[in-house]
Amino acid sequence: MKTNQILVRYGELSTKGKNRNSFIGRLRDNVRQTFADLGGIRIKAERDRMFIASDNEAEIEQAIRRLPKVFGIQSFSPVTEAELDMDAMKQTAFRVVEKLDRTGKTFKVSVKRPNKAFPLEKLEIMHEIGSHVLRSFPELSVQMQHPDIELKVEIREEAAYMMAEVIQGAGGLPVGAGGKGLLMLSGGIDSPVAGYHMLKRGVRLELIHFFSPPFTNDRAKEKVFDLAEKLSQFGSSVNLHIIPFTKLQQEVHKQVPDNITMTSTRRMMMRVADKVLEETNCKAIITGESLGQVASQTLESLSAINAVTRTPVLRPLIAADKLDIIETAQKIGTYDISIRPYEDCCTIFTPANPKTKPKLDKVEYYENFVSFDEFIQEAVDQREIVKFPQVKKNGAVYEDLL
Amino acid sequence: MIYLDNSATTKPKKEILETFVKANEQFYANPASLHQMGNAAEDLLEKARAQIAGLLHMKHVAFTSGGTESNNLAIFGTAFAYKSRGKHIITAATEHPSVLNSLGALEEQGFEITRLPVDHFGRISLDELKNTLRSDTILVSLMHVNNELGTVHPIADIARLLKNTRTFFHVDGVQSIGKLAFDQTAMPDLLTMSAHKIHGLKASGVLAFNDVEFKAVQVGGGQEAGLRSGTVSVPHAAALAKALRLAEPHRGHQKWNHDLRDFFMNYPNVKVLSPAEGAPHILSIAAKGIKGEILVSGLQKEGIIVSTSSACSSKSRETSHVIEAIRVPRDYRDGVIRISFGAFTTQQDIRHFKKAFERVNRLIKGV
Numbered sequence: 203m204k205t206n207q208i209l210v211r212y213g214e215l216s217t218k219g220k221n222r223n224s225f226i227g228r229l230r231d232n233v234r235q236t237f238a239d240l241g242g243i244r245i246k247a248e249r250d251r252m253f254i255a256s257d258n259e260a261e262i263e264q265a266i267r268r269l270p271k272v273f274g275i276q277s278f279s280p281v282t283e284a285e286l287d288m289d290a291m292k293q294t295a296f297r298v299v300e301k302l303d304r305t306g307k308t309f310k311v312s313v314k315r316p317n318k319a320f321p322l323e324k325l326e327i328m329h330e331i332g333s334h335v336l337r338s339f340p341e342l343s344v345q346m347q348h349p350d351i352e353l354k355v356e357i358r359e360e361a362a363y364m365m366a367e368v369i370q371g372a373g374g375l376p377v378g379a380g381g382k383g384l385l386m387l388s389g390g391i392d393s394p395v396a397g398y399h400m401l402k403r404g405v406r407l408e409l410i411h412f413f414s415p416p417f418t419n420d421r422a423k424e425k426v427f428d429l430a431e432k433l434s435q436f437g438s439s440v441n442l443h444i445i446p447f448t449k450l451q452q453e454v455h456k457q458v459p460d461n462i463t464m465t466s467t468r469r470m471m472m473r474v475a476d477k478v479l480e481e482t483n484c485k486a487i488i489t490g491e492s493l494g495q496v497a498s499q500t501l502e503s504l505s506a507i508n509a510v511t512r513t514p515v516l517r518p519l520i521a522a523d524k525l526d527i528i529e530t531a532q533k534i535g536t537y538d539i540s541i542r543p544y545e546d547c548c549t550i551f552t553p554a555n556p557k558t559k560p561k562l563d564k565v566e567y568y569e570n571f572v573s574f575d576e577f578i579q580e581a582v583d584q585r586e587i588v589k590f591p592q593v594k595k596n597g598a599v600y601e602d603l604l
Numbered sequence: 605m606i607y608l609d610n611s612a613t614t615k616p617k618k619e620i621l622e623t624f625v626k627a628n629e630q631f632y633a634n635p636a637s638l639h640q641m642g643n644a645a646e647d648l649l650e651k652a653r654a655q656i657a658g659l660l661h662m663k664h665v666a667f668t669s670g671g672t673e674s675n676n677l678a679i680f681g682t683a684f685a686y687k688s689r690g691k692h693i694i695t696a697a698t699e700h701p702s703v704l705n706s707l708g709a710l711e712e713q714g715f716e717i718t719r720l721p722v723d724h725f726g727r728i729s730l731d732e733l734k735n736t737l738r739s740d741t742i743l744v745s746l747m748h749v750n751n752e753l754g755t756v757h758p759i760a761d762i763a764r765l766l767k768n769t770r771t772f773f774h775v776d777g778v779q780s781i782g783k784l785a786f787d788q789t790a791m792p793d794l795l796t797m798s799a800h801k802i803h804g805l806k807a808s809g810v811l812a813f814n815d816v817e818f819k820a821v822q823v824g825g826g827q828e829a830g831l832r833s834g835t836v837s838v839p840h841a842a843a844l845a846k847a848l849r850l851a852e853p854h855r856g857h858q859k860w861n862h863d864l865r866d867f868f869m870n871y872p873n874v875k876v877l878s879p880a881e882g883a884p885h886i887l888s889i890a891a892k893g894i895k896g897e898i899l900v901s902g903l904q905k906e907g908i909i910v911s912t913s914s915a916c917s918s919k920s921r922e923t924s925h926v927i928e929a930i931r932v933p934r935d936y937r938d939g940v941i942r943i944s945f946g947a948f949t950t951q952q953d954i955r956h957f958k959k960a961f962e963r964v965n966r967l968i969k970g971v
Contacts, residue, residue, distance in 0.1 A: 604849065
């Protein structure tokens with residue numbers, strides 16, 4: 203008896219007509235990448251389901267732990283193998299059901315028997331296994347229609363296979379199936395959550411962060427690194443582009459009146475993002491903006507900022523409540539990183555009274571006196587690009603010490 | 605010398621000293637500093653903290669200067685934070701002086717302290733504890749393993765008993781952490797540990813805690829989330845994390861404990877004070893009609909280091925409060941010695957001890 207396979211049921215992609223093959227291929231690649239360090243894993247992607255197998259049970263356990271994070275999977279079930287012998291099969295059935303929560307649950311056994319040489323008929327097998335399980339677990343009751351627990355038994359040439367446990371997947375679409383977008387990652391709570399929602403919709407991410415040394419310190423940068431690391435744990439690696447933003451920010455402060463610097467700064471960010479987007483072949487800019495949260499996130503403000511680009515700006519959190527955003531941030535493990543108290547480039551130059559309803563013509567008028575193109579190009583050229591997941595340099599030193 | 609006084613302190617392990625030296629060389633910056641070097645020190649400190657919390661199965665960890673400070677912090681900190689809820693605290697008569705004297709100080713400030721009595725083996729009664737609990741009891745403070753006898757208090761049972769009450773539970777785990785297994789499903793609210801009892805460094809300890817808000821005792825720059833001010837020693841923290849990782853229950857201790865119990869059966873003038881189901885690394889005995897210090901110096905001449913009851917009380921002339929609390933017969937009272945094993949103790953050490961004890965006993969009886 204050995205649990206050496208996992209059956210994976212696809213998410214929404216089962217319904218996606220023509221693109222189906224590319225979706226399945228993408229999911230297979232993402233699963234493969236997620237298990238890159240597990241040498242014995244074999245993946246077989248069929249039209250309706252995927253099988254993940256390994257002769258090493260420890261690898262299967264690891265796989266079961268990691269799969270719930272991979273997008274594009276509706277659910278999956280560990281499959282346990284038994285010898286083609288009634289007693290062995292009964293014992294295996296017992297072990298499989300034993301692992302589940304059974305109190306007050308209904309139960310049935312279903313059998314497929316492609317191996318016609320097996321001495322017992324389908325109904326006999328059902329009866330034997332079913333009554334063995336029910337005798338062992340009197341808390342179960344039988345229900346043939348929509349039972350809580352369905353023990354599926356398949357008798358094949360080489361062995362019998364059983365499964366009952368159904369583990370929820372992350373849903374969504376396989377990352378990469380939806381193209382690539384550029385996420386503006388500030389270090390706050392919202393932007394990583396926005397990134398997560400896009401990942402779930404199958405969009406691969408490039409990340410862009412605006413860094414203003416010496417006004418923001420290395421801790422602030424490290425925070426963004428840690429967030430990028432988290433966002434790289436969903437089956438697809440990410441690149442983080444760190445834009446040196448100090449000069450541009452100071453130039454804006456020289457040119458425009460205090461109460462619209464915020465709008466103007468954000469417009470500069472968009473212009474920088476547009477350049478990076480072109481170079482990285484992204485198709486949209488993604489932000490964590492949520493309507494009404496702060497001065498820059500009013501409809502007036504958003505449209506004044508948006509006017510600087512023709513690229514679609516996606517704002518998956520635009521109508522989300524802060525509390526819901528926080529809940530998601532906690533779920534994906536970015537919240538504790540985001541609340542670390544280091545200033546980012548947005549907080550340090552915040553004017554006392556930013557305009558909540560900036561007028562586009564005014565903003566354009568003030569920006570008009572200087573061409574920012576040079577500064578923008580310089581910032582883009584001098585950016586630092588870091589790939590995640592990343593192996594931390596100091597980690598090994600610390601581990602040696604501890 | 606054969607060192608059998610591991611409950612007083614232990615010899616630091618080489619790899620722990622190496623960590624301490626290396627951390628001092630490479631991460632000497634102040635972890636509260638904003639610069640790169642401070643950040644690196646802070647990273648190491650937080651890694652050490654996370655490792656300790658994980659190994660202790662507790663949520664939070666504050667670094668202190670050792671067991672005494674941790675006990676002070678746990679008791680004063682909780683008492684002052686929750687005094688509006690009640691002023692009654694329960695402990696046992698055989699606790700460490702850092703607990704008993706803290707509670708004595710609180711008593712002078714109007715707190716009411718119940719000191720549970722113990723039986724001949726230093727055991728409290730769970731029923732008695734239950735009966736003593738009141739609606740205004742804010743804290744129960746007990747040690748896991750008694751430092752003089754090795755008696756084990758049923759802390760998991762007590763943690764379960766107090767779980768859904770408003771009474772917090774502090775455990776002094778100085779003599780048990782790294783030596784006895786803990787029931788992870790029933791951890792106390794506050795847990796004291798000290799590094800030098802598990803082959804780490806002196807002047808280094810932690811107070812680990814779960815969901816309890818206590819007030820700081822030592823105030824200043826607000827380090828350790830305001831709970832314990834003073835520049836945190838990152839090298840000590842790293843060394844403690846390592847000591848805890850390397851510590852594990854020793855297989856030999858139980859065997860040697862049984863072995864010595866059998867051995868002392870041959871001496872009608874010797875009584876074993878430690879309970880049979882106590883911690884394996886501590887064995888206290890009392891010899892009739894002799895002073896413990898004579899036994900200690902006699903054994904020392906033979907190359908064996910043991911102590912009279914606890915190191916804290918062994919220099920004062922008075923009988924230890926623990927020995928008094930378990931009501932050792934008068935003619936045995938002065939003849940208490942404590943044998944305690946550590947990670948470096950060997951089978952051969954025990955053999956030598958037995959031979960040495962035989963010779964010393966003969967010598968003393970001859971007088």
